[in-house]
Amino acid sequence: MAAPLTGIRVLDLTRVLAGPWCTQMLGDLGAEVIKVENPERGDDTRQWGPPWLKDENGDETKESAYFLSANRNKSSIKLNLKSPEGLEVLKQLVRESDVFIENFKVGGLAKMGLDYDTLKLLNPGLIYLSITGFGQTGPMASQPSYDYLIQGLGGLMSITGKPDDEPGGGSQRVGVAISDLTTGMYAAVGILSALHHRHASGEGQYIDLALLDTQVGWLANQATNYLIGGKIPQRTGNWHPNLAPYQPFPTSDGEVIIAVGNDRQFGFLCEFIGMSHLSTDPRYQTNPDRNRNREDLSKMIAAQIIKQPSDYWLNGLPKAGVPCSAINTIDKTFANEQVQARGMKIELPHPLSGTVAGVGNPLKFSETPVEYHKAPPLHGEDTHRILSKVLGLSEDEITHLEDVKAV
Numbered sequence: 242m243a244a245p246l247t248g249i250r251v252l253d254l255t256r257v258l259a260g261p262w263c264t265q266m267l268g269d270l271g272a273e274v275i276k277v278e279n280p281e282r283g284d285d286t287r288q289w290g291p292p293w294l295k296d297e298n299g300d301e302t303k304e305s306a307y308f309l310s311a312n313r314n315k316s317s318i319k320l321n322l323k324s325p326e327g328l329e330v331l332k333q334l335v336r337e338s339d340v341f342i343e344n345f346k347v348g349g350l351a352k353m354g355l356d357y358d359t360l361k362l363l364n365p366g367l368i369y370l371s372i373t374g375f376g377q378t379g380p381m382a383s384q385p386s387y388d389y390l391i392q393g394l395g396g397l398m399s400i401t402g403k404p405d406d407e408p409g410g411g412s413q414r415v416g417v418a419i420s421d422l423t424t425g426m427y428a429a430v431g432i433l434s435a436l437h438h439r440h441a442s443g444e445g446q447y448i449d450l451a452l453l454d455t456q457v458g459w460l461a462n463q464a465t466n467y468l469i470g471g472k473i474p475q476r477t478g479n480w481h482p483n484l485a486p487y488q489p490f491p492t493s494d495g496e497v498i499i500a501v502g503n504d505r506q507f508g509f510l511c512e513f514i515g516m517s518h519l520s521t522d523p524r525y526q527t528n529p530d531r532n533r534n535r536e537d538l539s540k541m542i543a544a545q546i547i548k549q550p551s552d553y554w555l556n557g558l559p560k561a562g563v564p565c566s567a568i569n570t571i572d573k574t575f576a577n578e579q580v581q582a583r584g585m586k587i588e589l590p591h592p593l594s595g596t597v598a599g600v601g602n603p604l605k606f607s608e609t610p611v612e613y614h615k616a617p618p619l620h621g622e623d624t625h626r627i628l629s630k631v632l633g634l635s636e637d638e639i640t641h642l643e644d645v646k647a648v
Contacts, residue, residue, distance in 0.1 A: 250338040319624050370435075371449055391452045485539070497554045499563065504526070
C-alpha cells in the first residue's frame with residue numbers, strides 16, 4: 242500500500258540538520274519533498290566533510306556523509322531567490338504544495354515577500370513552518386545559533402558529563418546534534434498535526450519552532466526534578482539521578498550497563514550475583530533507599546560483576562529478568578543481530594557510487610510502510626524535471642530561466 246503521506250508535497254527551504262531531518266522523515270512517510278537549494282553551493286552540509294562518498298572506482302566525490310545522513314527521499318532544485326524569475330518559480334511551487342518549511346534568519350524571507358502572510362494569499366491551505374535558534378519573538382530572536390550553543394544554553398551540557406570533582410569532569414556535549422534532531426522530530430509532529438487540522442477545517446497555519454524551546458522542552462524529568470524539588474540537577478556521569486543501580490559496571494574483560502528500574506528487578510539481580518540478602522536489607526529494599534545509599538551499593542555490586550567476563554552478564558542477566566547491555570562502538574551496533582533484524586541499515590541506488598548506505602527509519606507500519614525510493618540528491622539534479630512535470634513549463638521557458646540564472 243502507499244506510504245501514509247503519499248500525495249503531500251513539501252517545499253523544503255532548510256539547510257544543515259534540524260529542517261532536513263524533519264523533511265527526510267516526511268519523505269520516508271511518502272511525501273514528495275522538493276529541496277530548494279542555492280544554485281552556487283547548495284545545502285551548507287554538502288561541504289561538511291570528510292568523510293566523502295566514494296564513487297565506483299573508489300575515488301572521493303563531493304558528496305559528504307553529513308549531507309547524505311539527512312536528505313534521502315528528496316528532489317533537489319537549484320533556485321536563485323535573488324532573481325525575480327527565481328522568486329516567481331518558488332511562488333508557483335507554493336501554489337502546488339501543501340507544506341513550506343524554512344530555517345532562514347528571522348525576517349529573512351519576509352524581505353523577499355516569502356513570509357507566511359504573503360504566501361497564504363497564494364495558497365490558503367499552506368502549512369508554513371519556520372525553524373530558528375530562538376523563535377520569532379523574544380530578545381534573542383534575531384541571533385543566529387547552532388546545536389552546540391543550544392546544548393549549552395538550554396541546560397543539557399550542565400547535566401552531561403562527569404562531576405567536576407572526578408577525573409575528566411566537566412560539561413560535555415552529546416555526541417550527535419541532539420537539539421537539531423529533536424527539533425526536526427517536533428517539526429514533523431507539528432506538520433502532521435497541522436495537516437490533520439487542515440483536513441478537518443480546510444485551513445493552513447503557521448508554526449514557529451525554536452531550537453532553544455525544543456531543548457528546554459525535552460529536559461523532561463531533569464527539568465521537573467528542579468521545578469518540583471527546587472534542587473539544580475548536576476552532572477552525574479554514567480549513573481542515573483533517580484534510579485539505582487542504573488549505571489555501567491566493569492567486568493573482567495570490559496564493561497556492561499545494568500539498568501534496574503524497579504524493586505522486582507533488583508531482587509532478580511541480587512539473586513543472580515549471589516547476594517540475595519541485599520534485596521531485603523532496609524538500606525536497599527526500595528528505589529528511594531537505594532538512591533540514598535547508592536555509593537555503598539554500587540561498590541558491592543561492582544565487586545561481584547568484575548569477577549566474570551562481559552558475555553557472562555550479557556547472556557545471563559537478561560534471562561534472569563535484569564536489563565543489561567554492552568556499550569557498543571557504532572560498528573558493533575550495526576553488527577548487532579537485533580539491529581540487523583530490524584532493518585536499520587539500508588542501501589539505495591546512487592548515480593555516483595552505485596549504492597549508498599544509510600540508516601533506516603525506526604517506524605514500522607503494518608499497512609502503510611515507510612518507503613526508501615531515492616538516495617540523497619545531487620545538487621540540483623531534479624531541477625529540469627520539477628520545472629517541467631510539477632509546473633508544466635516548456636523547454637523554452639526552462640531555457641530562459643537558465644539563461645537569466647534563475648535556476
